[in-house]
Amino acid sequence: MKPLEIAQRICLMGHIATMPFGWVGLLFILPNPEMIVNLPPIGQTLFRVSMSGGGVVNILLGAAAVALYAYRTLGVRRWLGFMVPAVCLSLSSELMGTCTGFPFGDYGYLSGLGYKIAGLVPFTIPLSWFYVGLVSYLIALGGLQVAQNRTMIRQVGAIAVGAVLLTAWDFVLDPAxxxxxxxxxxxxxxxxxxxxPYQNFAGWLATGALFMSVGTWIWGQxxxxxxxPQLGFPLVVYLSNFTYAAVLSGFSxxxxxxxLGMIVAVMPALILWWITPEKGDEGERLNSPAGDRNRVTQTTVNVVAK
Structure with missing residues (x-):
């Protein structure tokens, strides 16, 4: 197993491992202050650290895992071609939203998610847009391979379906x-x-569709x-984040x-994964220049052999 793959798996496992700590702290310990008082000093210290930094660590590990996956499987151009628009455009949307109420409605961030950019938006928020947005887009892109030789349909469909999957995650997370x-x-x-407000979901759809459209344009035809099998990682990231949100909201x-999220998010994601072809491009990197050279070389060898 290669070092980057090992790092990717470690980040994913750490990302998922932080979720139960969030459940315990938010659902059981905080509603019962006597439990905090009865903890030993080291337990109280660990609880304060986990509550103040647990969300930041969770998002950083999720973003790192997806970034490593994108670099390994999509290549540098596609990884950065999606991540940079996702981070920049979502941050712009969040800054505009917290200042003006457009496009999400009148809201503001409190503490617990790290340093706030311009004193308004935690730096972790655009990272969460990136990593959940990319796995949502890839799940849609994989399932829509059924539209063979119809690049435009696949492009538009992946943007639309990916934005819905992204919004459906917030649909469940936001209440809790x-x-x-x-x-x-x-x-x-x-x-x-x-x-x-319903405006919040319209804002999520529009923001997700915007940076997915820019990423699609950068990726090209x-x-x-x-x-x-290659979609297994994005599916695990998406379903684990949905589960985290669903447990918090359900117990609250x-x-x-x-x-509704199960209907709009989980079922479509599983269906899209299931209808994705069993076999894709050979090799670790999808449609990579190295893979193209290998296929050209193999073709040349076959022609010579004939």
């Missing part, structure tokens, strides 16, 4: 993260959907042909968003 006993952002307006009493 903004309205429980301790929350990381708060709404300045009372919305009709469990305290959230040569979209990667992925196989079902927001069962309807969880059920």
């Amino acid at each position: 993260m903004s309205q429980t006993i301790i929350h990381f952002w708060e709404w300045g307006q009372e919305g009709p959907f469990f305290g959230m 040569e979209l990667p042909q992925v196989s079902r 009493g927001f069962t309807i968003p969880v059920v």
Whole structure:
């Protein structure tokens, strides 16, 4: 196993391992302050550290794992061609949203997610847009390979479906993260959907579709042909993050968003993964120059042999 693959797996395992600590702290310990008082001094210290930095570590590990996966399987151009627009455009959207209320509605971030850029948006937020956005896009892109030789349909479909999968994740995460006993952002307006404005979801769809469109344009006509095994990693990242959000919201009493999220997010993701072809491009990197050279060399050898 190569060093980068090992690092990718370690980051993914660490990303997933931080989730139970979040569940225990947010759902059981904080609602019962006597449990904190009864902890030994080292336990209280560990609890404070986990509550203040656990969310940051979770997001950093998730972003690192997906970045390593993208570098290994897509190459530098496609990795940065998606990550840079995702981070820059989502940060711009978040800064505009926290200043003006557009496009998400009137909201603001509290503490717990790291240093705030311009005092408004935690630096981890655009990273979460990137890594959940990329795995959502890749899941859609893989399933839409059924539209063979129809590049435009696959491009537009991957942007639309990927943006829906991304928004469906927030659909489940937002209630628990903004309205429980301790929350990381708060709404300045009372919305009709469990305290959230519908405008929030329109903003998520628009922002996700925007940076996915820019990434698709940078990638060009040569979209990667992925196989079902190669989509295993994006699927695990997506489902683990959905599960984290679903547990927080479900135990906090927001069962309807969880059920709707299962319908809009989990089922489509599994179907898209299932209909992805069993075999894709050979080799570690999808449609890489090295892979192209190998195929050209093999073709030349076959012609000479004939």
